[in-house]
Amino acid sequence: MPRQLTSQQVWQAIEKELFAVVGMVTAGHEARTVGILYAVGDHKLYFITDRDTWKVRHIAANPHVSVTIPIAKRVPIMPWMKIPQATITFQGTARICGAGEAMPDLLKKLLGPMADDSALIAGSCLVEIVPTGEFVTYGVGVRLIEMRDPNKARGRAPVA
Template sequence: MSTSIRPAGRAAPLTAEAVWRAVDRASFAVLSHVTPAGAPRSSGVVYAVEDRRLFVAVGRDSWKARHMAVDGIVAVTVPIRRGGLLSLLFPIPPATVSFPAVAVVHPGDHLTGMPRLARLVPPERRTDCAILEIRPTGHFVTYGLGIPLRAMRDPARSRARIAAD
């Protein structure tokens, strides 16, 4: 059962299902974590969604695969493009969905049975990759999702906090 907090002025509460639909339609996210040495690190990743988890293919020996294997604590921000054709003409900010998550590193053979993710990985890289399984924990924090563009000017209407489960 999902719960949501409705900011003042929002027509209807934003649900976890609506957030997942938006995240599923997108394919790019910023993945952030702290390295074992304590340094902040973030990078853009392309993902696919399966069973309310994000899956990312990375190099088997990449810093992402190595660092995520240590503790798996990450933060994710997914920009959600808004404005349709207007966004090509005007600087319309994206909506965002941010959340804490736990990442688990799997061997590249996890691509089998994941056609959405496999399409994102060039064939020559499939044998040399690892798969990050990213499971949201806690709450989604959204900005500008489920509201009209003009309402994004009002911080109270623009933000929502929704249980990820």
């Protein structure tokens, strides 16, 4: 039976990371994934991309996405030892809006010093992902040794 985590525990883990893989379905019903750099605001994930990318077209056609956030695990005194990454996976609904609509602090999180580049902002769009349902986790909040036991490593938490 999966461990019960709190949504707060999972959100804390999500906020510590910056990379995720977003899964989507094309208009032709083909599965696609893309790696993104994200920022968190108000329990939503955000990323910026060019306005005319294929991921924007796919999300516009079908806003239902899945997100997987890998979390690196390492043994500090034995960095060569291979440890599976922990993961957080969830479903969500994506919304596309102009990058200029984003709050300045969110743009700073996403773009750093490039947040003031008006030409970059004008050609970009912001994608907001609102998680739905449950977080499904593996290895979140468990010791490394416990990751070997799927019953101890698996977890679930409500999104809200």
